[in-house]
Amino acid sequence: MDHDIFYLGGTVLAILVIASVIGAVMAQRVTTDKARATVANLNARTRSWWIMAAVFGTTLVLGSVFTTVLFACLSFLAMREFITLNKTERADHEVLFWAFFVIIPLHYLLVGIRWYGLFTIFIPVYAFAFIPFRRVLSGETKNFLASTAKIQWALLVCVYAVSHMPMILALPLKGYEGQNAKLLFFFVLTVQLSDVMQYVWGKTCGRRPVAPHVSPSKTWEGTIGGIGTTVLVSSCLWWATPFTPLQAGMMALLICAAGFFGGLVMSAIKRDLGAKDWGNTIAGHGGFMDRIDSLCFAAPLFFHLCGFYFGTGIDPRPPEWVLHWLGK
Amino acid sequence: MTRRILAAGLRLLTGVRRLHESPHGDGPAVFFANHSSHLDFAVAWAALPAELRERTSPAAAHDYWSKTKLRQWIATQLFQSVLIERLHITRENNPITPLIDCLDRGRSVLIFPEGTRRGDGEVGEFKAGLYHIARNRPEIPLVPVQLENLNRLMPKGTYAFVPLIAQAHFRAPIRLLEGETKADFLSRARAALLNDEHLTQ
Numbered sequence: 001m002d003h004d005i006f007y008l009g010g011t012v013l014a015i016l017v018i019a020s021v022i023g024a025v026m027a028q029r030v031t032t033d034k035a036r037a038t039v040a041n042l043n044a045r046t047r048s049w050w051i052m053a054a055v056f057g058t059t060l061v062l063g064s065v066f067t068t069v070l071f072a073c074l075s076f077l078a079m080r081e082f083i084t085l086n087k088t089e090r091a092d093h094e095v096l097f098w099a100f101f102v103i104i105p106l107h108y109l110l111v112g113i114r115w116y117g118l119f120t121i122f123i124p125v126y127a128f129a130f131i132p133f134r135r136v137l138s139g140e141t142k143n144f145l146a147s148t149a150k151i152q153w154a155l156l157v158c159v160y161a162v163s164h165m166p167m168i169l170a171l172p173l174k175g176y177e178g179q180n181a182k183l184l185f186f187f188v189l190t191v192q193l194s195d196v197m198q199y200v201w202g203k204t205c206g207r208r209p210v211a212p213h214v215s216p217s218k219t220w221e222g223t224i225g226g227i228g229t230t231v232l233v234s235s236c237l238w239w240a241t242p243f244t245p246l247q248a249g250m251m252a253l254l255i256c257a258a259g260f261f262g263g264l265v266m267s268a269i270k271r272d273l274g275a276k277d278w279g280n281t282i283a284g285h286g287g288f289m290d291r292i293d294s295l296c297f298a299a300p301l302f303f304h305l306c307g308f309y310f311g312t313g314i315d316p317r318p319p320e321w322v323l324h325w326l327g328k
Numbered sequence: 329m330t331r332r333i334l335a336a337g338l339r340l341l342t343g344v345r346r347l348h349e350s351p352h353g354d355g356p357a358v359f360f361a362n363h364s365s366h367l368d369f370a371v372a373w374a375a376l377p378a379e380l381r382e383r384t385s386p387a388a389a390h391d392y393w394s395k396t397k398l399r400q401w402i403a404t405q406l407f408q409s410v411l412i413e414r415l416h417i418t419r420e421n422n423p424i425t426p427l428i429d430c431l432d433r434g435r436s437v438l439i440f441p442e443g444t445r446r447g448d449g450e451v452g453e454f455k456a457g458l459y460h461i462a463r464n465r466p467e468i469p470l471v472p473v474q475l476e477n478l479n480r481l482m483p484k485g486t487y488a489f490v491p492l493i494a495q496a497h498f499r500a501p502i503r504l505l506e507g508e509t510k511a512d513f514l515s516r517a518r519a520a521l522l523n524d525e526h527l528t529q
Contacts, residue, residue, distance in 0.1 A: 076491075080343070080491055080492060080493060081493065083490075083492055084343075084477065084480075084492040084493040088480065090447070090448075090479075090483055093480070093483055093486060093488060093490060094486070094488060096490045096492075097488040097489070097490050100490060100491055279493065
């Protein structure tokens with residue numbers, strides 16, 4: 001562990017202190033009820049950010065086991081919200097039991113023991129087949145494809161995609177051995193900063209909506225301003241990554257774009273289900289899914305691009321002790 | 329203490345939020361909820377504020393909850409339930425009597441006026457029990473509790489638990505009106521639980 005991670009932490013700390021001070025000043029100054037509600041929501045968001053940053057930072061410093069457990073919990077909570085809102089049926093009950101209590105733990109076990117080969121196909125191959133197999137045993141044919149697809153989607157988005165974040169810790173990168181925690185930090189910081197900046201730009205000078213039917217609060221001004229600012233900040237953090245400043249900026253742009261579309265896609269699903277937020281657990285933000293929707297689609301993309309351009313090849317074979325245990 | 333930990337654990341498991349204050353003010357009340365899962369009584373109970381929870385007895389079916397020593401301990405010691413008769417109802421064995429006794433001792437009760445669990449997540453017609461309690465103790469507020477999603481957490485016919493998010497909505501208390509018939513009262517109570525404004529006038 002080098003000192004860079006503490007500098008990254010310091011950057012976040014500085015941003016949070018500035019946000020808290022601005023929030024406190026604004027709370028003193030606002031006069032209208034509407035503005036007061038906006039500032040109250042902003043301050044609730046900032047307070048939640050302090051907690052989320054503290055939890056993420058602490059687990060990252062504590063090491064990869066804690067980080068893996070943190071993301072496993074996130075996957076569990078996100079899928080809980082996703083399935084609660086997506087009305088499943090009685091015939092899905094046993095399938096869901098397997099998905100929550102067997103598939104999620106097994107998948108994160110693979111992350112934990114760094115068995116990359118099985119990690120990458122466990123959900124797309126084995127879970128993909130198991131879900132319709134178990135569902136067909138219930139004997140119910142009504143909504144068969146819709147139900148199966150909901151659960152497969154839930155696993156892909158909430159579990160498979162999210163688990164690529166802790167897997168970044170196991171990605172071998174040229175000249176960057178043992179420093180991957182910083183890369184994960186860079187990724188999460190970029191996506192979340194992009195969300196925050198899009199919100200700030202959108203609230204201050206947002207005029208023209210990007211997709212009024214899907215997400216009325218997303219505007220061109222907010223999106224362009226937010227992504228622009230984030231790309232600028234993230235390229236200034238190149239020293240913590242295996243990238244040059246230009247590469248860091250390009251990566252940030254890609255992550256922001258994927259995050260933007262991820263957020264839109266999850267909004268479209270929410271709207272179809274007639275909900276505004278996925279839950280109400282995190283004050284000011286909504287549910288866990290509301291906080292990680294933009295991470296979901298960006299995480300596997302970032303993981304594979306890093307591996308492709310900067311990686312030295314990740315070993316797909318099972319760990320030694322598994323081979324030994326299998327008698328090979 | 330054990331009960332507080334149990335309630336917190338149940339809320340964590342089912343995602344139910346705790347009320348911050350009593351939904352009806354002071355004194356005993358009758359909480360009545362829709363019934364679709366074995367978890368219903370535990371979840372509605374866990375959603376109450378701690379002091380009120382200590383003074384609330386969920387009604388539990390005698391035939392089920394006194395079958396084994398463990399079940400009996402869970403029902404009577406852990407949840408402080410009132411066991412009521414469902415099967416052999418006689419004048420001496422009237423299921424309403426222990427509930428009234430409980431209210432007279434200053435404790436609140438939690439009942440399921442549908443009488444049994446529904447399998448489809450709908451709310452069935454109410455049986456007469458709620459009406460008889462209201463007629464015998466007209467001064468006691470009746471608090472509707474709408475339980476949502478519990479048939480998806482643990483539906484009838486399985487013990488497999490799926491950790492979705494359940495909700496307990498406590499509605500405004502109702503009372504039996506002067507001269508209201510049994511049928512009118514029961515359908516009004518059901519509408520109040522479903523929060524259906526068209527039916528509650």
